[in-house]
Amino acid sequence: MENIIEVRDLVTSFGDRIVHDGLNLSIKEGEIYGLLGPSGCGKTTLLREMVMLQKSNSGSIKVLGHELNYIENEEAQQLRQKWGVLFQSGALFSSLKIKDNIALPLIEYTDLSKAMIDEIVEFKISIVGLKSEDANLYPSQISGGMKKKAALARSLAMDPKLLFLDEPTSGLDPISAREFDALILKLRNLLGLTIVMVSHDLQSIYDTLDSVAIIDEKKIVYEGNLNNIKSVKNEFMQTFFGKYNE
């Protein structure tokens, strides 16, 4: 299968503090790919670099065939419509209702009629498991789990090929978290998405991920599927995965 994201020799630093020192990874089409590692290892930073919120110091990131370092304005704009991003806290626009949050990219980027947009919004709301009466609420009026679902619906608005999730289950109760995992799997199968996520939730990692990359000590210490993960000698991984498997 084709590589959708390729990261080569990535170096990132904040001032004197080096976060990534020569990262390499590749994400294949159709898989659910997890970025794992101890806190402060730069998982979220890597995710932010992939969605062009932050620049790396050197190295290259290729997303859907576009080299992010040399991307033109127009090209970047097109690329942004091909992916969806779910932020940790949802980041719904607080001045808009849920349905308007989801409709916003459709209104901006397409010339669909209002009736058509309403229908698409209804579909996205139901696919993520929200009730249609929730659509008229403002983000401040709904719970954390609903916010995540609404934000997921917004990131799916343009039918992206690629979805970035930053700690999708953090801050959710275990039941909602499992529901969310099931939802992600369902969406992958339904819509053929490629999903890149940062996660700390072990259950969610085992339930959803096809492959993982583990970042520790500024480098990738493991990349591949979860079956061989115990053979790797790394302090973080042994504490993280060790207990669970015994």
Next chain:
Amino acid sequence: MNSSSFDIVHVDDKLYLKFSGELTLYNLTSFESKIDSIDFSKEKIVVIDFMKLEFLDSAASIFIYNLEKRLLSYGIKVEILCENSDILDILHLVKHQKEKLTKIPYHKRRNIIEKIGESQYKNFIGFLSFMAFMGELFSNNMHYLTSFKNIRYKEIAFEINESAVKAIGIVAITSFLIGLVVAYQSAYQLKIYGANIFIVDMLGISILRELSPLITAIVIAGRSGSAFTAQIGAMKITQELDAMRTMGFDPYKFLVIPRIIALMITMPILIFISDVMAVIGGMVVANVDLNISITLFLDRFADVVAAKHFFIGIAKGPFFAFLIATIGIYRGLIVKDDTQSIGFNTTKSVVESIFAVIICDAIFSIAFTNLGI
């Protein structure tokens, strides 16, 4: 704590430190002074006897660890007598932790020159980042103005309503009161010389040319400029700005430029309203205090106050608006990920925009006077 005790006993050539009961951070200090008063110089072997100790907490363990280390450094052998496994565990834990512990580094105190240097460097970096913001704003503006399709009328209209239409009341009242006060104070002086009618000249020029633009700018900086900072800052903290960027909605296009344009359009109108209200305020005082009828006031006004004063006042509007809006928005965009930062930047934005407006006004004043306008 009365069950706890501490005894010093010599047996053969060994010094026994016998602890019993509990040794915790509550009674540690009293034992510490006793131990400090012991003369260890003649001792060869010190036995720390925990046989009767029931409980040892981590603070006390650290003390014991340090004591042991100190005695070892004197060349004294230390034995610990203990059979309680809980106590042994905590001693072991402390020992294990202390061995790999590195001291928390203390910040070196800096002298005044370093502090001045650092703050100047920060100011310089702040200035550079403001310039970077202006550069980005300019390039976005160019991009934005390539086509009429890009202009976001809805956002601009919304901002006009939010930051200007809703401010009409406060601008009008403030200006009316300032007109009243200025007229009242000058009426008192003018009466002394019997120069009553000159109040029209004085008010006309000072209000139209300087006071109204400044008052409007200050009210708007305090009201709308601070709102810009707080709104955009809050959006940054909740990652809404990031979300916009990843969806391809440039925050400059959606948030920054509409606000600047809205304020630049409405500022002259607000200054006009302020002009009218302040002159009415002056007129009321002239009528009541100096017996100048409204007709006389208006006739004299038309005669002596040239239209250029009015136009200069209005023309300052867009410049002041640009300064207030850019500083407010810039301060919003540099808010960091903590809630303190919003308050700090909002204060800064108001102070800096009022300061910038006054500097700009001073420059205009000098320039126009020298140009003979």
